[in-house]
Amino acid sequence: MAKILFANTMIFEGTNKDLVPGEVLVQGNRIQAVAGPGETLPREGCDVIDAGGATLMPGMVNTHCHLTYNNGTTVAELTALPVEEHVLLTMHNAKQALDMGFTAAVGAASAKPRLDIVIRNEINKGKIPGPRLLAGSPELTVTGGLADDNQLDAKHPSVSIICDGADEFRRVVRTMIREGVDLIKFNNSGDSFCYPRMAAYDNPMTEDEVAAICNTANNIGKRLAAHAHADSSVRQCMKYDVEFIFHASFATDETIEQLERVKHKHYVSPAIAARYNTTYEAKDWGITTDVAEMIGNKRELEKGIEVMTKMHKAGIKVLPFGDYGFAWLPQGTEARDLEHFVNLFGFSPWESLRAATAYGGEAWVGKSGEKMGRVAPGYLADILLVDGNPLLDLSLLQDRNALLAIMKDGQFHKPFQGRVAAGQSLAAE
Ligand SMILES: [Zn+2]
Structure with missing residues (x-):
């Protein structure tokens, strides 16, 4: 089963007041593991995505x-x-x-x-x-x-x-x-x-x-x-x-x-x-x-x-x-x-x-009994990568260009193609 590892992310887990740096491993349609600040997850057999510091949050x-x-x-x-x-x-x-x-x-x-x-x-x-x-x-x-x-x-x-x-x-x-x-x-x-x-x-x-x-x-x-x-x-x-x-x-x-x-x-x-x-x-x-x-x-x-x-x-x-x-x-x-x-x-x-x-x-x-809506082990892999910190600017989530990646059930609906400053991506539209 394909494994995708999101590295270099700031995580909004679903219930936390501040973003936390970390890594997230997705296997199949679930989040398998989450690493906190200073920790890393094994890379073996993973497609590693360097998110460039983007925010990773639940869909x-x-x-x-x-x-x-x-x-x-x-x-x-x-x-x-x-x-x-x-x-x-x-x-x-x-x-x-x-x-x-x-x-x-x-x-x-x-x-x-x-x-x-x-x-x-x-x-x-x-x-x-x-x-x-x-x-x-x-x-x-x-x-x-x-x-x-x-x-x-x-x-x-x-x-x-x-x-x-x-x-x-x-x-x-x-x-x-x-x-x-x-x-x-x-x-x-x-x-x-x-x-x-x-x-x-x-x-x-x-x-x-x-x-x-x-x-x-x-x-x-x-x-x-x-x-x-x-x-x-x-x-x-x-x-x-x-x-x-x-x-x-x-x-x-x-x-x-x-x-x-x-x-x-x-x-x-x-x-x-x-x-x-x-x-x-x-x-x-x-x-x-x-x-x-x-x-x-x-x-x-x-x-x-x-x-x-x-x-x-x-x-x-x-x-x-x-x-x-x-x-x-x-x-x-x-x-x-x-x-x-x-x-x-x-x-x-x-x-x-x-x-x-x-x-x-x-x-x-x-x-x-299903688990959805958090970035935690065992939860369904419904994940967004956001270009910026939505806790500082909630309007980011109204901007389609700020959604760098969209994953539902472990599958990319919108694959990550690198982090672009919002202005640049708008100009590219
Ligand atoms: Zn109604």
Whole structure:
């Protein structure tokens, strides 16, 4: 089995505050050994890569990923895509995610039922490049919930599957599991994007509907994610073992305390760019800050900042990325979240990077016993070489040219071709 030894690197292990000089040995698809400062690993039988002092870190994990989104301005633009074009779009987005250093992703709702599934299968077969992918179902919603934009006399195609009552939800969850999803996504709160009919702090799902979705999925060992802005939504996530809690903007202090007690079981992804960018950077698409305020998006941002800051202090795992794929937060720019976490929630840069790697990896593998997201012996060899120190400048991770090498599962997606100063590599583009 080929052995690759990365020498002359500065290592971000996934959980450390400072970079540490060292060497890393990859054998097959795993990290076999790591040497610390002043130590060396045996070179015998290895391809040795002199990284020239570049940073070696775990691949990033996007735990709230919509590979099927098309950087449009409305859901109607997305549903207008025929399935053939949509498959190709998703395939291109998968490659771009890996190009940007994301070696794993959690499908947080697929815009058509089988898109995530077929793309995951092709990635797993090695036929197309992309991150390790957990295939998500479309978002399951109730009549009038987020992503049901129908009117009585005007039907609109939707990215969701609309159900009412426990029996309908059970049937749809089972159908999606039959088709091959890894994860069921449901909407147990409203959102500013369904203004004016339902606010983010309202929860349109009944207890028996949520129980039906979650028990059906949990019984078959499938995983769960919820669009859960409202306080009652977050409580339902705890009650029914929903690992991935999305948004959680309106969680009360009591709920945060409860979540702190079970924090080993849940991951919170606020998808804060869908609030920050929409409130402050979407005016070219007609969403001024005034519009964002009117529809409630700015309120979600403000509450989200307050709640995530508290959750982070309480040691609850708050994870970056999420909901990229709209015009004002396009696919490929996800790493900007690392800075949002520092600027908005008070994360240190290393905490932001820990959330993107060690915690993201832990979230992705779940209860499988697999090891992902750290540079440590036995972990999957998902590795980035970065031209510079991301702990001093997180924006490096938004720059494709600064990613000198990308390895997934022990294989180079982007081989190392030497260290070039960022300016030079940009000039060469
Ligand atoms: Zn989402």
